[in-house]
Amino acid sequence: xxxxxxxxxxxxxxxxxxxxxxxxxxxxxxxxxxxxxxxxxxxxxxxxxxxxxxxxxxxxxxxxxxxxxxxxxxxxxxxxxxxxxxxxxxxxxxxxxxxxxxxxxxxxxxxxxxxxxxxxxxxxxxxxxxxxxxxxxxxxxxxxxxxxxxxxxxxxxxxxxxxxxxxxxxxxxxxxxxxxxxxxxxxxxxxxxxxxxxxxxxxxxxxxxxxxxxxxxxxxxxxxxxxxxxxxxxxxxxxxxxxxxxxxxxxxxxxxxxxxxxxxxxxx
Amino acid sequence: xxxxxxxxxxxxxxxxxxxxxxxxxxxxxxxxxxxxxxxxxxxxxxxxxxxxxxxxxxxxxxxxxxxxxxxxxxxxxxxxxxxxxxxxxxxxxxxxxxxxxxxxxxxxxxxxxxxxxxxxxxxxxxxxxxxxxxxxxxxxxxxxxxxxxxxxxxxxxxxxxxxxxxxxxxxxxxxxxxxxxxxxxxxxxxxxxxxxxxxxxxxxxxxxxxxxxxxxxxxxxxxxxxxxxxxxxxxxxxxxxxxxxxxxxxxxxxxxxxxxxxxxxxxxxxxxxxxxxxxx
Numbered sequence: 376x377x378x379x380x381x382x383x384x385x386x387x388x389x390x391x392x393x394x395x396x397x398x399x400x401x402x403x404x405x406x407x408x409x410x411x412x413x414x415x416x417x418x419x420x421x422x423x424x425x426x427x428x429x430x431x432x433x434x435x436x437x438x439x440x441x442x443x444x445x446x447x448x449x450x451x452x453x454x455x456x457x458x459x460x461x462x463x464x465x466x467x468x469x470x471x472x473x474x475x476x477x478x479x480x481x482x483x484x485x486x487x488x489x490x491x492x493x494x495x496x497x498x499x500x501x502x503x504x505x506x507x508x509x510x511x512x513x514x515x516x517x518x519x520x521x522x523x524x525x526x527x528x529x530x531x532x533x534x535x536x537x538x539x540x541x542x543x544x545x546x547x548x549x550x551x552x553x554x555x556x557x558x559x560x561x562x563x564x565x566x567x568x569x570x571x572x573x574x575x576x577x578x579x580x581x582x583x584x585x586x587x588x589x590x591x592x593x594x595x596x597x598x599x600x601x602x603x604x605x606x607x608x609x610x611x612x613x614x615x616x617x618x619x620x621x622x623x624x625x626x627x628x629x630x631x632x633x634x635x636x637x638x639x640x641x642x643x
Numbered sequence: 644x645x646x647x648x649x650x651x652x653x654x655x656x657x658x659x660x661x662x663x664x665x666x667x668x669x670x671x672x673x674x675x676x677x678x679x680x681x682x683x684x685x686x687x688x689x690x691x692x693x694x695x696x697x698x699x700x701x702x703x704x705x706x707x708x709x710x711x712x713x714x715x716x717x718x719x720x721x722x723x724x725x726x727x728x729x730x731x732x733x734x735x736x737x738x739x740x741x742x743x744x745x746x747x748x749x750x751x752x753x754x755x756x757x758x759x760x761x762x763x764x765x766x767x768x769x770x771x772x773x774x775x776x777x778x779x780x781x782x783x784x785x786x787x788x789x790x791x792x793x794x795x796x797x798x799x800x801x802x803x804x805x806x807x808x809x810x811x812x813x814x815x816x817x818x819x820x821x822x823x824x825x826x827x828x829x830x831x832x833x834x835x836x837x838x839x840x841x842x843x844x845x846x847x848x849x850x851x852x853x854x855x856x857x858x859x860x861x862x863x864x865x866x867x868x869x870x871x872x873x874x875x876x877x878x879x880x881x882x883x884x885x886x887x888x889x890x891x892x893x894x895x896x897x898x899x900x901x902x903x904x905x906x907x908x909x910x911x912x913x914x915x916x917x918x919x920x921x922x923x
Contacts, residue, residue: 379830390728393721394743397801400758401747403768407761415761417768461658468651478911480658483666485907487859489876490896493883494669497677517665520658571749578751580862585883595753602753602866606760614754621749625742 401618408611415608426612436597436613442508443577443593449512450519450576455569457516458523463557465524466531484521488581491518496585506588514582519572526571530564531557563631570624577620670900677893691894700878700895707874710789710864711857714796718804718853719846721797726808730815748802756863759795760786763867791867799863800856804849807914811845812838848913855906859899875899 403417408426410419430436465477483491495514496505504510534557542552558565580595587596594617598610681687694700729740747755762768763785770782785791815838823833861876868874875895882892 382830386724386728389724390740393725394740397725397743397747397798400755400762400798401750404754404758404761414766417761417771457657457661460654464651464654468654470651476655480662482904482907483662485855486666486670486903487861487876487899489859489861489879490670490900491666493879493892493896494673495665496883497673497889498669513661514665517661520661524658574749578749578754580751580753595751598753598757599862599866602757602760606757606764610757611761614751614757617751617754618746621751622746625745625749 404611405615405618408615410608415611426608429609430612439592439594439597442591445508446512446515446593447573447577449509450515451569451573453512454516454519454523454572455565458520458527458568459565462524462527462531466528467536480524481521483518488518492582492585495582499586505586506590508591511583511586511591512576514586515576515579518579518582519575522575523568523572526568527561527564530561534560563634566631567628570628574621574624578617674893674897677889681890690890694891694894695898703873703875703878706872707858710792710796710872710874711854713793714800714857715850715853717793717797718800719850722801722804722808722849726805726812729805729809730812744802744805752799752862755799756795756866759798760867763791763794786867787869789868789872792864792872795863795867796857796860800853803856804853807849807852808842808845811842811848815841844913848910851906851910851913855903855910859903
């Protein structure tokens with residue numbers, strides 16, 4: 376039998392090792408992107424911004440950044456709006472089909488994205504919608520909606536219905552209750568939902584791959600297309616940008632949670 | 644404030660319109676009209692038997708299940724201790740472990756796959772370190788084969804397992820463990836006879852969600868695998884992009900969709916209410 380102290384130490388060492396393994400690939404890519412060498416070497420022998428220069432100097436990569444931003448912002452706005460209405464109905468409404476509906480609304484994360492992508496592509500090709508950015512945002516909204524719903528339902532559950540009733544009794548209209556009571560109280564959740572739906576779209580590859588055509592290539596699609604040819608170092612710079620966006624979104628979410636509670640991540 | 648029946652449906656309408664118009668209807672339409680190209684129901688059945696029981700598809704289905712099973716097992720073995728530590732940690736340690744899980748979780752799958760392609764290449768860091776230590780004489784082939792696919796997918800899917808297990812472990816009342824200890828159970832016994840049974844439903848949920856996601860995987864096997872590692876989602880993409888063979892794509896979609904939905908129905912019974920379904 377191992378002593379409890381030894382056992383605890385071993386577990387700790389194992390966890391530290393595993394956590395390091397989880398974070399290391401991402402950090403290594405970020406560091407390697409600043410390499411000044413001709414190919415990706417780690418640790419890099421010299422440091423430079425040459426891969427960033429090549430990345431940002433290429434008009435196709437720049438177009439991809441704009442496409443990704445456009446589609447991401449539109450997805451975020453659309454899914455947060457639609458998701459808020461649905462989440463409010465799911466939290467406050469009382470109807471028999473609620474459980475079935477809850478599962479149904481979450482299916483887009485469970486059904487493999489390839490299936491969604493092929494099916495929507497089948498429809499889009501016939502309607503000339505391939506390469507149309509707002510349409511890609513609509514398709515992304517479907518896979519971002521479950522994310523938004525999970526976040527907003529838990530945020531809205533923390534809003535006490537008694538407060539809404541009190542405001543009503545004091546002469547507030549339904550719209551007034553929404554604007555002055557519900558929305559301010561659920562605001563951290565709304566910001567979280569907007570952030571994570573943006574990330575969902577910004578990082579999404581499979582649906583974009585089918586719907587982008589050549590006109591609306593997003594960053595992940597450009598990465599995919601160039602990775603099929605070779606593992607070139609420019610992609611390390613692009614990846615680092617995507618990692619930075621993710622880290623920024625997580626930092627903002629954490630700041631909101633510290634401020635008010637109700638963010639997306641598991642709290643203690 | 645309780646909502647009447649009418650406003651509830653009114654608020655849900657936009658979400659349902661989207662779900663129907665850009666998800667359910669396209670899937671249904673794609674399946675029905677692709678299969679209709681084949682002719683009558685009898686023709687479709689015959690064609691389905693021919694395609695689904697062909698050697699090529701049989702191999703792909705075998706690959707998909709094999710890779711899915713190995714990856715799920717690895718993810719469970721690695722994820723369990725990490726989740727356990729996360730459920731026990733407080734303060735700074737908690738934040739640190741959470742960051743190690745959540746940053747990769749929200750980073751694009753293609754970026755995570757690329758990171759491992761850099762590490763596992765013939766001149767990659769892993770081969771360099773192993774060569775430098777004198778453990779191997781020549782670089783190992785870690786990329787464009789089964790090893791690469793398994794490593795990449797395990798990395799990508801690990802956070803789903805950890806967060807699902809964490810939800811189950813966090814729900815365990817620590818007083819139960821203290822009580823077992825107080826009555827003379829050794830740490831090993833507390834773990835085996837109290838903690839493990841109480842978190843078993845989390846393990847089942849974690850295994851199911853990992854396997855569901857694994858069998859539908861596309862990006863990582865397509866980039867990190869070799870010609871022998873084709874999975875079903877890749878084959879669907881190829882039938883559509885390369886050969887425009889919609890009927891075959893539809894048949895494989897039905898198989899993948901059916902397996903996914905059945906496993907999801909089982910999963911729903913084991914998941915913590917409102918947990919585990921978080922994101923992507």
